[in-house]
Amino acid sequence: MSINDVILKTVSKAVVLIILTFGIYLFLSGHNQPGGGFIGGLVIASAFVLMFLSYDSETVSEALPIDFKKLSAFGVLLAMTSGVVPMFFGEAFLSQSFGYFDLPIFGKTELATVTIFEAGIALTVVGVVVNIILSISEDE
Amino acid sequence: MMNNILVLPMLLPIIIGVVLIFLRTYGRIQAWISLTAMAVTAGISFYLLYAIQADGIIRLDFGGWEPPFGILFVADSFAVLLVLTSSIVTTICLSYALISTSKELQTMYFYPTVLFLAAGVNGSFLTGDLFNLFVCFEVMLLSSYVLLTLGNSKRQLREAIKYVSINIVSSWFFLVALAFLYGTVGTLNMAHVAERVAEVGQTPLLTTISIVFLVVFSLKAGLLLYFWLPGSYSSPPVVTSALFGALLTKVGVYALFRVFSLIFYHQPEITHTLIGVMAGLTLIGGSLGAIAFNDIRSIAAYNVIIAVGFMLAGLAISTPAAIEGAIYYFIHDMVAKALLFLLVGTMITLSGTSKMAGMSGLMKNYPLLGWSFFITMLSLAGIPPLSGFIGKVLIAGAAIDSGSYLLLALALISSIFVLYSLLRIFKNCFWGETIVSKEEQLPLRRGVLLPCLALVLLTIGIGLGIEGLAPYVATAAETLLDPGIYIDAVLGIIE
Numbered sequence: 001m002s003i004n005d006v007i008l009k010t011v012s013k014a015v016v017l018i019i020l021t022f023g024i025y026l027f028l029s030g031h032n033q034p035g036g037g038f039i040g041g042l043v044i045a046s047a048f049v050l051m052f053l054s055y056d057s058e059t060v061s062e063a064l065p066i067d068f069k070k071l072s073a074f075g076v077l078l079a080m081t082s083g084v085v086p087m088f089f090g091e092a093f094l095s096q097s098f099g100y101f102d103l104p105i106f107g108k109t110e111l112a113t114v115t116i117f118e119a120g121i122a123l124t125v126v127g128v129v130v131n132i133i134l135s136i137s138e139d140e
Numbered sequence: 141m142m143n144n145i146l147v148l149p150m151l152l153p154i155i156i157g158v159v160l161i162f163l164r165t166y167g168r169i170q171a172w173i174s175l176t177a178m179a180v181t182a183g184i185s186f187y188l189l190y191a192i193q194a195d196g197i198i199r200l201d202f203g204g205w206e207p208p209f210g211i212l213f214v215a216d217s218f219a220v221l222l223v224l225t226s227s228i229v230t231t232i233c234l235s236y237a238l239i240s241t242s243k244e245l246q247t248m249y250f251y252p253t254v255l256f257l258a259a260g261v262n263g264s265f266l267t268g269d270l271f272n273l274f275v276c277f278e279v280m281l282l283s284s285y286v287l288l289t290l291g292n293s294k295r296q297l298r299e300a301i302k303y304v305s306i307n308i309v310s311s312w313f314f315l316v317a318l319a320f321l322y323g324t325v326g327t328l329n330m331a332h333v334a335e336r337v338a339e340v341g342q343t344p345l346l347t348t349i350s351i352v353f354l355v356v357f358s359l360k361a362g363l364l365l366y367f368w369l370p371g372s373y374s375s376p377p378v379v380t381s382a383l384f385g386a387l388l389t390k391v392g393v394y395a396l397f398r399v400f401s402l403i404f405y406h407q408p409e410i411t412h413t414l415i416g417v418m419a420g421l422t423l424i425g426g427s428l429g430a431i432a433f434n435d436i437r438s439i440a441a442y443n444v445i446i447a448v449g450f451m452l453a454g455l456a457i458s459t460p461a462a463i464e465g466a467i468y469y470f471i472h473d474m475v476a477k478a479l480l481f482l483l484v485g486t487m488i489t490l491s492g493t494s495k496m497a498g499m500s501g502l503m504k505n506y507p508l509l510g511w512s513f514f515i516t517m518l519s520l521a522g523i524p525p526l527s528g529f530i531g532k533v534l535i536a537g538a539a540i541d542s543g544s545y546l547l548l549a550l551a552l553i554s555s556i557f558v559l560y561s562l563l564r565i566f567k568n569c570f571w572g573e574t575i576v577s578k579e580e581q582l583p584l585r586r587g588v589l590l591p592c593l594a595l596v597l598l599t600i601g602i603g604l605g606i607e608g609l610a611p612y613v614a615t616a617a618e619t620l621l622d623p624g625i626y627i628d629a630v631l632g633i634i635e
Contacts, residue, residue: 073161080155093147094203 005054012054019047030118037118041125048130057134068134072127079120082113146200146213148184149223149262150276152177157255167246171238174251178234178258182227189220189612197619197629199268207268207630208332214268214630217616218467222265222394225471228598229386229478230258236482236591237379240489245377248290257283257383264391268630270321270328273395274314277360281307284388287380288372296375303372310359317352324349331630334403334623342406350404350411357399361392363452364418366445370429373444374437374494378485381437385444386478390470393451397466400455401620408458416456416547422449423550427557434496436569439561440477440484443520446554447473453547454535461541464617465534471609472527472602476519479595483513486592487569490582496565501574505581508589510570512596517566519599521559527602 027040051060086095098112156177160170192198192215200213215223234254241250260280267273285307289300322328324345325336337346355365362369373384396415404411426445433439451473454466486509491499503510519526522533532555539548602609619625 070162073158076158077155080151080158084151084155087144092201092204093144093151096203 008054012050016047016051019043019050023047027118027122028115031112031114037121038125040118041122042129044122045126045129048126049133052130052133052137057137068127068131070127072124072131075120075123075125075127077120078123079117082116082120085113143198143200145184145188146198146215146266147202149181149188149227149266150213150259152181152184153255153259153262157252157259160252160255161249164249165247167243168238170246170251171234174255175231175234175238177255178227178231181258181262182224182231185220185224185227188215189217189224192217192220193612193615197626199630208327208329211272212268212329212630213266214331214626215266216619216626216629217612218397218620219265219394221467221471221612221616222390222474223262225474226261226265226387226390227258229474229595230254230383232591232594232598233379233382233386233478233482235594236382236588239587239591240486240585241377241379245290249286250290253283253286253290254379254383257287257387261387261391265394268330270318270330270333274311274318277314277391277395278311280388280391281311284384287383288376290380291377293375299372299375302368306359306368310356313352313359314356317349317356320349320352329630330398330402331627335627335631337403337406338623342404346404347407347410350399350407351414353399353404354396354411354414357392357395358418359392360389361396361452362389362422362445362448363392363396363415364422364425366422366425366448369445370438370441373441374435378482378489381440381485382478382481385440385481386474389444389448390474393448393470396452397455397620401458401463402623402626405458405623412456412458415452416544419449419452419456420547420550422446423453423554427554430557430561431564435494436484436487436496436499436565437494439565440480443480443558443561444477446558447477450532450535450551450554453539453551454531456547457535457538457542457544458621459538459542460617460621461534462538463620464613465531465536465538467531467613467616467620468534468606468609469528469531472519472531472599475595475598475602476516476528479512479516479592479599480520482592482595483509483516484565486584486588487513490584491569492582496568499569499575500572501570503570504574506584509584509592510566512589512592513562513566513570515596515599517559517562519603520562522555525600525603527599527606529603530606 023040023043026035026043027037030036030040083094087093096112096114096117098110101109101111103109156173160173163170188198198215201207201210202212203210237250257280260276260283263276264273264280267276285300285304288303289296318328321333325333327333327336359365373381376384400411400415422445426442426449429442430439430446433442451466451469454462454469487499487502488494490506491502493499515526519528522528536548536551539545539551
C-alpha cells in the first residue's frame, strides 16, 4: 500500500521534529516537574506513529531499523538494572541518588540516577505503543 | 538494608524473562534458563520462610521511602509459603513444557510470558500496598492473556475474548474500589488502611467498599462468579492450563484472605457471612459442574471451583483452626491442581480426544499415568496420608466448633463429589476395554511423566511431612488472625 499525499508528508516531516523535541523536553523535566518517562515516551511514540501513517511502513522500517519488541525489552532491562544497582551499595531496591556537576556548556547541572530509570520506562513505552500500532496495521 | 532479597521473587523472573526475549529463537536454552530462574526463586523463598520464622515479618521499602508514604513489600509466613509453593509448581510446570511443548510455541515468547506470570503472582503475594496489588494483578493478567491466546485454535480465541473482557471489567471495579477506599481513609498502604479502619470503626460506608472488593476478588478467584472459569481454563495448551489452575485463582483467594483478615474484619456478621454464603453456593455449583460434563478438562476446571469454595469456607469460619486448615489447603491445592491438569492434558495428548467416551483402558498401556491419576484423586478427595487430608480435617473441625453445620455439610458433600467426578474419569478412561492395541498406541514421550511424578511425590511428601510444615503454618495463621502483628511490622518502630 502506498499513499502519495504530498501535503501530509511535508507537514509531518516538520511536525515529527517538533513532537520529538517536545517528547524529549517532557522526558527530561520528568522527575521534578510534570512529565517523565511514561508521558515523554508516549509523545515520542506518537511521532513514530505519525511517520508510519504518513509514509508506508517499509520506508520507515528502512530508515529506522529498530526491532520495537526488543526495544521495549531493553527498556525494562534498563529500568530494572537502575533499580538493582543500589542493592550492591547496601541501599534499598530502586533507591535513587543525585548530585550537582559542572558541565562545560550547561554549567551547574543536576544529574540524577532516576533519569536512567525514566529512560528505561520511555523506551518501554515507545516500544510497546509502536508495536501495538504496527501489529494492528499488519494484518488486513 | 539487607531486606533487598525480598524483591527477588518478583524481580528475578522479570529480569530473566526480559533477557529471554533476546534469545527468542533458542527454545531449549530458554527453557533451561527459566527453569533455573524459578528454582532459584523457590530457593530464595525457602530462605525467606526460614528467616521470617526466626525474626518475624520482613519488609522492604522501595527506594528507602518509609511507610506509609512509599510502596513496600511485606513478607509474612502466609505470603512466603504461597510464594514458595507457586515457585516450585511453576518450576515443575516449566520442566513439563521443556519436555512436551512444540517448538512453535517455545519460540513465541512462551517462557518469558510464564516468567512474567510468575512475577505477577509472587508480587501479588508479597506486596503491602493495595495499589501495588492492582499492578501485580495486571502483570499477572496480561501474561495470562498472552498465554491463553498462544496456540491459535479457534476455541482458545473464543474463550480468550470472554476471559479478557471479564477481567477488564473486574479490573475496572478494582480501580473504583481503590478510589472509594482512598477517598474514605486517605491511604492505600495495607497496614495503614487497617490501622485507620480500626480507629474509625468499620462504618457502613467502609463495609460497602469492602463488598465492592469482595466482588472484585470473587471475580478473580472464581468465588460464585466463576462462569468464565471452566471455558478459559480448559482451552489453552496443557502447561498453560496447569499454571492457570494452580496459580491464578489462588491469587484472588489470597487477596480475599488478606483484605478480610487484615482490614475489613470488624463486621464479620455482614462480610464473613456473605463470604460463607458465596462459598457454599460455589461448592454446590462446582460440584454440579464436576459431575455434569463428559469433557475431562471441564471436570478438572470445575474441581478448581470446588477448591476455591472450600478455602473460603475456611475464611468464613475464621477460627484459628479454620485459617490453618485453609492455609494447608492452599498449599495442597496448588500442587494437586497442577498435577491434575498435567495428567489430564497428558491423557488428552495420548488419546487425541478430551471426551470420556473416546478413552478406555488407558491403564493397560500407561500404568504409571493411571496410578499417578489415582493418587491425585485420593489427594484431592482428602484421603489421609496425602496432602489434602489435613486441610479438610481442620476446616471441618472448625466448622463443627463454630456451629456452621451447613458449611460443614456442603464441604464434606463436595469432597464426595470431587471423588465421584474423578473416579468417573478413572473408571471410564483407565479401566474397561483397551481400544488401542499395544502396537498402535502412541508412545509416551520419554520423561513426560517425570514432572507429574515430582508433583505426586510432593503431594505425598506434604501429607507425610506435615509436622515439618506445621510451625510455619501456625505462624502464618497467627499473623492472619492478629492484624496487630502485621501493622506493627509495617508501621511500628522505624529504625
